[in-house]
Amino acid sequence: MSDDIRRNMALFPIGIVMRLTDLTARQIRYYEQHGLIVPARTSGNQRLFSFNDVERLLEIKALIEKGVNIAGIKQVLLPINKDSEDATVLNEQSEMKRRELTDSQLHKLLKRQLLHERRPGQVSLIQGELSRFFH
DNA sequence: ATTCTTACA
């Protein structure tokens, strides 16, 4: 899929990303400091963001709005898992015949729950406490 | 006019 290069093309400066994400420059730079995003730089040291960067920032924003702190976001966003490869390995893992979840699957599940679902009464497992669910 | 880094509220 050569569409990835397009999504990773450094295109827009921070000003545009601010409007696209409704985040302040302060926040965007802060998330970068914590390794949540790694925008490219121009020869003049100016940041250039890609579509992937913007999408990632939107995910970060969603998590922040749900009360997740930087530490928690790192655990949910940093693991750049390869589920496709994971699926293949799963069929060969005779040891875990039972419906146990692979780490990446569990991670994917939690990420989805954290990014979307949110029923009233369901207390969120956020503010770093999320770390207790990862090994 | 925009963005960048640093630093303090």
Next chain:
DNA sequence: TGTAAGTA
């Protein structure tokens, strides 16, 4: 996080 200062 906001914002002021001094640059590039």
